[in-house]
Amino acid sequence: MEMTTRLRKYREAMRKFYRYVGPAEIGSRVAGHPAGQEIASMGDLVPWVRDTSQQPDRSGLIAATFVIDADGRLRIADRRSEHIACAGGGLVLSAGEMFFRIEGELVEVVEVSNQSTGFCPEPESWPAVAAALEQVGVPHPGRFTTEIVFRRCPQCGERNIVKDKWFVCGVCGSELPKEWNF
Numbered sequence: 001m002e003m004t005t006r007l008r009k010y011r012e013a014m015r016k017f018y019r020y021v022g023p024a025e026i027g028s029r030v031a032g033h034p035a036g037q038e039i040a041s042m043g044d045l046v047p048w049v050r051d052t053s054q055q056p057d058r059s060g061l062i063a064a065t066f067v068i069d070a071d072g073r074l075r076i077a078d079r080r081s082e083h084i085a086c087a088g089g090g091l092v093l094s095a096g097e098m099f100f101r102i103e104g105e106l107v108e109v110v111e112v113s114n115q116s117t118g119f120c121p122e123p124e125s126w127p128a129v130a131a132a133l134e135q136v137g138v139p140h141p142g143r144f145t146t147e148i149v150f151r152r153c154p155q156c157g158e159r160n161i162v163k164d165k166w167f168v169c170g171v172c173g174s175e176l177p178k179e180w181n182f
Contacts, residue, residue, distance in 0.1 A: 016125065017070060017091040020084045021152070021159065021182045022118035027084050035088025036067065036075035042137045045076075045100065045107045052078060061099040061110055066129075067119075068093040074132040083118040093128035095119040096144070108139045113146035117159055120150035120182050151176040 020027055037048050048054070054062050063079040067087045076098065077086040083095045095116035101108045112129065114121045126144050133140045149162040153169035153176060160170055167176040 018119040018121050030085035033085045036077035036086035039074045064098050066098045067095040068128045068132045083116045094121045094125035111145045115148050122180050123147040152181050
């Protein structure tokens with residue numbers, strides 16, 4: 001077997017897929033909506049910003065909701081969009097928020113996080129994000145600039161964001177598992 005074929009099969013086997021774990025009413029509300037814009041090249045970003053009337057924030061950055069779909073493609077939508085809608089209802093390899101700096105036709109990802117309470121992806125999902133951005137040719141910071149640690153409470157079922165390594169449910173006070181449990 002050719003080395004590149006083996007490497008590709010190994011990488012595919014190592015992928016971790018995240019399913020939607022957010023509120024059912026949000027999932028059903030966005031069912032049937034089109035998925036976020038697929039970004040196949042750097043040239044796809046500037047037209048998306050223009051065509052969707054995206055406005056820069058106070059720092060001059062364009063914020064977007066993103067997912068890396070099950071096929072490893074970058075999809076983006078307006079920041080106010082739900083991740084499940086951006087994913088077209090499917091599984092993802094990662095999800096969160098991206099902040100782009102756009103100067104003319106030059107695009108760069110300045111900030112990126114795994115902040116998605118709909119999918120609760122692990123910080124370890126970064127390689128899928130990096131691979132998608134590199135495929136598109138967009139420079140990026142090389143890591144999540146903000147990493148979020150999510151845990152589901154085994155007692156009350158609530159989704160939690162763990163801060164400062166404090167693994168305690170914010171709703172019922174129960175101890176949260178150290179390992180990802182969605």
